[in-house]
Amino acid sequence: MDELRRQFRATLPASVEALPPADAADLAAAMREARRTQTAQLMAATEESLSQVPRLIRPLVRKVIGL
Known part of the structure; x- marks a missing residue:
């Protein structure tokens, strides 16, 4: 149940408990x-x-979106 609580990140519904x-x-x-x-x-x-983004600016776009 502890793993499920971590995955749900909340109190588990009674049916799951x-x-x-x-x-x-x-x-x-x-x-x-x-x-x-x-x-x-x-x-x-x-x-x-x-x-779909031009190849030259892909590194900049990746940096902006955190990749």
Whole structure:
């Protein structure tokens, strides 16, 4: 449950608190994988967007957006 609390960054809903330990571990793993997938997709979308920026100013744009 501690890992789920860290991932939710809030108080867990009662229905999640009531989960058996094995199910809570499965949910935590699914959330970790979903965040990894989301991060990868966001990075790919960012790179695709940057391909529309003229090559000479890409480093400046990357710096401005924190990449």
